[in-house]
Amino acid sequence: MIKKISTLFFSPTGTTSKITKQISKAFNLPKSHFNLSLKKLRTKHQNLSFNSDELVIIGVPVYAGRIPAFLEEYFSKIMGNNTPAIFIVVYGNRDYDDALLELKELFEKRGFIGIAAGAFIGEHSYTSRVATNRPDIDDLAKAFIFGKNIKKRLGLISEMDASSLKVKGNYPYKERIAVPLISPETTEACKSCGICAEVCPTEAISFTDFNTIKAEDCIRCHSCVKNCPEEAKIFTHDMIRNITQKLITNFSLPKKEVELFM
Ligand SMILES: Cc1cc2nc3c(=O)[nH]c(=O)nc-3n(C[C@H](O)[C@H](O)[C@H](O)COP(=O)(O)O)c2cc1C
Structure with missing residues (x-):
């Protein structure tokens, strides 16, 4: 019996936060939202642990086809104890490559049981001309219905069913790209x-x-x-300008659709 919902998200430009919170709205249970940042890693939320009667929704943006590298340090402080979890990645209409698989495996190793997962689309961090204004009304409706469907299934899920969650992604994960030091x-x-x-x-x-x-x-x-x-x-920096131009040329259209896994 689930008594509480927590969302854990990293969301510098706000799209991952929107989706993660929207899914949580489908559950009429007490909620806590943890907005992850390195700042908080150093001060509060030092260690977080969750029990089997809590549901945790974990959301991260996709960076170069992976989960943002620095989050691994943060995630090493989070523990589950057979805690059911929903894994969410939000990407900017290019691709999410291996990020969802990586997120699921990382948290399943830390005591969480994946019961559902989803890849959503958010306006690209680099430019408002790619995935403009997403998540849009349709995306948010899909997120809410996704939450409702998970809620219906919750009572039926045994640990055995849960561990059979399959998501898209490949091994080895997409190689991390070494980027020169660039700042605004x-x-x-x-x-x-x-x-x-x-x-x-x-x-x-x-x-x-x-x-x-x-x-x-x-x-x-x-x-x-x-x-x-x-x-x-x-x-x-030229590198950011070139990437942005390529994104606009190649990934403005077609509009990618939400993918859900249960
Ligand atoms: C450094 C960096 C790398 C990114 N890499 C990808 C990518 O590989 N594929 C993609 O579709 N979007 C990529 N994006 C776009 C973000 O995943 C997308 O805009 C997401 O909605 C941002 O989430 P936030 O609003 O929660 O910060 C990247 C963004 C940044 C800042």
Whole structure:
């Protein structure tokens, strides 16, 4: 009998958070939301553990076909105890490659039992011209119905059924790409409001001088870019510009559809 729902998500530009919370709305149970960031890893939420009477929904964005690398450190602090879990990846209309398989395997090793999984689409972090405004109303409706269907099945799931969850993905996982140190520039439009430092999940932006960014800590998540009210943070590096152009040319269309696994 499930008594409580928790969502755990990493969501620098907000799309993964929308989907993960939307699925949780299908359950009329007490909820806790854990918005993961390196900042919190260093301060609160040091260790999290969950029991078998809790359902956990875990959501991450796809970075280069994998789960964001730095999250592995965070995830090593999270333990389940035969805890049922729903695994969610959100990607920017290119592909999610091996990210969902990686997420499922990582958490199943940590005491969670995968009962369902899904790959959703979110506006691309690099540009609003790819997967524009997604998740849209249809995506959110699908997320809610997905939650309802899982709820119906919950009482019927035995551990044996649960461990048979299959998701798309391949071995070995897509190789991680080594990227040079790249961080955003700050233009003269900056009004020093500090939102960028506030929303940076790795604390790469100085809280005293918002122009100072530790490139070695920047994960190019674009949280500062998308959250700046003055559009004062921009990536000018050729590599980011070229990738963005290729994304617009090759992955704006066709619109990818949500894939669900139960
Ligand atoms: C560094 C980086 C790498 C990304 N790699 C991919 C990718 O391989 N495939 C894809 O379709 N989208 C990719 N995206 C786009 C994000 O997965 C997508 O925009 C997602 O909705 C962002 O989630 P968030 O809004 O929760 O931050 C990437 C984004 C970033 C910042």
